[in-house]
Amino acid sequence: MPDFQIGEKVALVTGGATGIGLEYVRYLLQHGLKGITILDINEEQALKAIEELGPNKVHFIKTDVTKKQELRDAFKESVQKWKGLDIVINNAGIMNDSSWELQVALNCNAVVEGCLLAFKYMSKHYGGNGGVVVNAGSILSLREFSGCPIYTGTKHFIVGLTKSFGTPYFLNLTGVRFLTMCPGVTYTPLISEAGRFALTDFPKIAEILVQDLGSYPAQQPEDVAQGLITMITKGENGSVWVSEGGEPVYEVILPDLKTWRKK
Numbered sequence: 001m002p003d004f005q006i007g008e009k010v011a012l013v014t015g016g017a018t019g020i021g022l023e024y025v026r027y028l029l030q031h032g033l034k035g036i037t038i039l040d041i042n043e044e045q046a047l048k049a050i051e052e053l054g055p056n057k058v059h060f061i062k063t064d065v066t067k068k069q070e071l072r073d074a075f076k077e078s079v080q081k082w083k084g085l086d087i088v089i090n091n092a093g094i095m096n097d098s099s100w101e102l103q104v105a106l107n108c109n110a111v112v113e114g115c116l117l118a119f120k121y122m123s124k125h126y127g128g129n130g131g132v133v134v135n136a137g138s139i140l141s142l143r144e145f146s147g148c149p150i151y152t153g154t155k156h157f158i159v160g161l162t163k164s165f166g167t168p169y170f171l172n173l174t175g176v177r178f179l180t181m182c183p184g185v186t187y188t189p190l191i192s193e194a195g196r197f198a199l200t201d202f203p204k205i206a207e208i209l210v211q212d213l214g215s216y217p218a219q220q221p222e223d224v225a226q227g228l229i230t231m232i233t234k235g236e237n238g239s240v241w242v243s244e245g246g247e248p249v250y251e252v253i254l255p256d257l258k259t260w261r262k263k
């Protein structure tokens with residue numbers, strides 16, 4: 001089992017100005033991080049966060065992570081600022097099936113680019129020290145959901161991507177561990193506004209979305225952040241974790257060749 005120490009490490013979190021990402025920043029700092037960079041489009045919220053957390057250990061770079069060059073520049077600036085990088089959390093995401101192209105660009109494309117940049121700066125085969133990448137899945141990564149089918153598809157993508165980078169081939173070559181965090185319903189703006197962004201061409205789909213989300217056990221962002229610390233310090237490469245209902249985070253075993261055949 002890994003025994004990764006967070007103390008004196010450097011992290012980068014996308015979408016860290018609000019919601020779950022901001023709690024990640026708080027919890028990582030509480031665990032002794034040397035420095036952390038927040039990449040977000042929401043400058044106002046990010047500056048508020050820095051006011052609260054102090055500028056010594058938190059750096060903000062206004063970045064639209066769907067813009068490849070902005071994301072690349074931001075990684076470079078962060079590495080120069082802290083003289084290293086150890087933990088990357090590709091957290092920024094939206095639930096918005098009515099703007100599904102943007103949703104795919106953010107929930108999928110930007111995560112792919114974030115993983116490739118994590119390799120660029122942390123991989124041993126590029127001269128780095130290795131590290132950890134956590135990608136934002138969801139409990140909807142692991143099941144079907146009629147209220148937001150395209151969002152659900154983007155979150156399934158995250159599991160396939162992260163488990164595939166989280167294989168022995170990549171770990172041996174790069175020293176970078178890959179983990180998927182799958183939060184359940186968590187009180188953030190993403191959830192409170194979800195009904196506004198459902199597909200428009202299907203009757204009652206927004207009501208179904210809100211009603212079905214309401215049937216899941218809910219929690220606060222700090223519950224997810226607590227789980228993140230467990231995952232980062234102890235999570236096996238490629239592992240997938242669920243944080244729901246304020247319970248301790250748990251690892252999920254997905255069916256494979258030997259167990260997936262319907263009896």
Ligand SMILES: NC(=O)c1ccc[n+]([C@@H]2O[C@H](COP(=O)([O-])OP(=O)(O)OC[C@H]3O[C@@H](n4cnc5c(N)ncnc54)[C@H](O)[C@@H]3O)[C@@H](O)[C@H]2O)c1
Pocket residue numbers: 014015016017018019020021039040041042063064065066091092093094095106136137138139182183184185186187188189190191
């Ligand atoms: N809240 C939940 O119930 C829940 C459940 C499962 C998974 N998730 C996932 O967790 C992650 C965080 O969600 P959240 O609930 O904290 O959402 P949130 O809306 O509270 O926060 C998302 C953050 O991402 C930022 N962001 C949006 N577009 C961006 C862009 N193009 N570039 C940079 N930053 C951008 C926002 O400004 C915001 O700070 C998402 O990937 C989401 O899909 C959330």
